[in-house]
Amino acid sequence: MQTEGWFIIHESAFLIYVHTILGERGMCMSARDDFPIFQVVGYKNSGKTTVTSALVAYLTKAGYKVATLKHHGHGGKPDRASGTDSDKHRQAGAVISGVEGDGELQLTVASKTELTWEQIKTMYQTVSHDILILEGYKNASFPKIVLLREEADFGLLNDIDQIHAVGLRDHHLMPDHHAFTFLLEDLDKVLPDLVAHLLDRFKL
Template identity: 55%
Template sequence: MRILQVVGYKNSGKTTLTSQLINYFTNKGLKVASLKHHGHGGKPKLADGTDSEKHRASGSLLAGVDGGGVFQLTMSTDSISFDQLVAFYQVLSVDLLVVEGYKSLDFDKIIMIKEEKDLSLLEQVSNVQAVITSIPIEENNLAHPIFYNSDRQKFFEWMESFILS
């Protein structure tokens, strides 16, 4: 199972991109699942309109959200590690697990940059594969490709070769 993280600060477009990735690779025939870290404190909401519901509606085989000690499948996560959560997805023979959040983990990452102050994230996380941004970034300083929000098609073409290679 391939794991891809989408990270960024609040309201940077993580959920939108995650949903688009789920939809894109589901349409390519992959079994795609998602796991969202609930970074807002407390337990995740279990209602319509939540981010994990958006993931499910986009085609995710298994849509989960973890935060505040609760994994949204009514399974308590008080004593479950991230690796154990991933193992849960592996049981379903998932091809691609798209993880939204969990910045400190070391999987392949796509970073969302919305504002100049978000650039500090590039120095805080590991295993960055690409950046999607709304602002101009000096490309000479980065070792990974930069894509602009205005040209998602270019990003998805790159992403397909990255995931399917």
């Protein structure tokens, strides 16, 4: 079974997109209770989605099943397709609405309170995967790749924990940090070493 998926979440509402090639009985056969988690963090327009997408593609090609969770941290609710039948259900008051077809499931869940990490993790455990990559969630405590746009971003290195790699926009930026360091323009070249460095943390 091959699985890929991502969630987008912000405060009281989030959008779930999961594409799954289902088993014979149409269900996930081997969801895990626990799984390696690491993060890609940085300020807006630092390259988080570019790096996350590159990691997903590389790990998937290497045979891993990867899930991602993106924090919608710039205000407002995540984008969703308006005018669809499932959106009309949500607008009418449904706390969860969805549409499924040809192995693809799209859900919109609206909650009056912010969902906890344990609630989100439980949802992820229903879909079989090997690794979860968080895009954002600076304050979460998992191994991180930190992306720096300019020297003004260096303070981020002092504000968060578990920094395992640092990505830089400019080779003139040289933060005083012991982590694996790379230039974003060299991302394709360094991916094998970067991934090996991260996976070594989990002994995978």
